[in-house]
Amino acid sequence: MPPPLYTVGGGEKLAMNPLYDYVFLNLEGAYDPAAVRAMSQGLHSPKAVSRKTLIVRIPPISKDGEAATRARVKEIFDAGADGVTIPHIRSLDEAKLALSFFRDAKANVWSPSNPKGDKIAMLMLEDPKAIEQRKDIADLKGLSVLACGIGSLAQALGGDRAGAEAGTQQVLVETRRAGLANMLTANSQDVDKRVKEGFLALLMNGPTADEAIKIGRAAAGR
Numbered sequence: 358m359p360p361p362l363y364t365v366g367g368g369e370k371l372a373m374n375p376l377y378d379y380v381f382l383n384l385e386g387a388y389d390p391a392a393v394r395a396m397s398q399g400l401h402s403p404k405a406v407s408r409k410t411l412i413v414r415i416p417p418i419s420k421d422g423e424a425a426t427r428a429r430v431k432e433i434f435d436a437g438a439d440g441v442t443i444p445h446i447r448s449l450d451e452a453k454l455a456l457s458f459f460r461d462a463k464a465n466v467w468s469p470s471n472p473k474g475d476k477i478a479m480l481m482l483e484d485p486k487a488i489e490q491r492k493d494i495a496d497l498k499g500l501s502v503l504a505c506g507i508g509s510l511a512q513a514l515g516g517d518r519a520g521a522e523a524g525t526q527q528v529l530v531e532t533r534r535a536g537l538a539n540m541l542t543a544n545s546q547d548v549d550k551r552v553k554e555g556f557l558a559l560l561m562n563g564p565t566a567d568e569a570i571k572i573g574r575a576a577a578g579r
């Protein structure tokens with residue numbers, strides 16, 4: 358199956374939807390900086406009804422290595438994105454390495470200690486060892502969003518969905534303590550519950566995404 362085609366027109370269409378606060382561009386499986394440029398241009402269309410934050414997920418450090426990931430973080434910001442997500446962080450040391458990429462890119466990262474920052478540094482914990490080190494990772498400086506990849510964690514736990522949910526809740530506790538945002542996928546069946554649990558960023562996709570967002574906004578009093 359060929360990778361999705363991202364166009365300026367597609368970005369412009371998203372920019373015209375008043376329900377969206379941000380757009381999450383997933384390039385983990387097929388990295389393409391041209392897609393970022395196209396989406397950024399479309400989201401900044403004069404037809405936009407509001408300013409949409411563009412967050413781009415890139416392949417993990419474990420896939421293409423430190424040098425490639427470091428270069429991609431800068432390349433993504435240079436292409437017009439507002440945030441970069443690095444998935445599959447495996448340990449505290451790898452989290453420290455990942456955050457150094459944002460410093461090297463000279464990104465002014467929003468964090469609890471830098472509330473005037475305008476870029477987003479997001480890390481995803483999807484490995485049992487990283488979940489164990491969640492408290493120390495949440496305390497790192499220069500971090501905006503810390504999330505548990507619940508589906509990937511379930512796979513790493515041999516299909517244990519309950520264990521993955523427990524890991525997700527453990528990461529949520531630490532993000533709330535540290536003043537970080539926490540992102541999680543949601544749908545129309547569980548978005549109300551996730552809002553009430555305290556998740557600050559919920560990610561919906563597919564044909565029922567808009568319905569789920571409306572439910573989530575109502576639950577959040579928006």
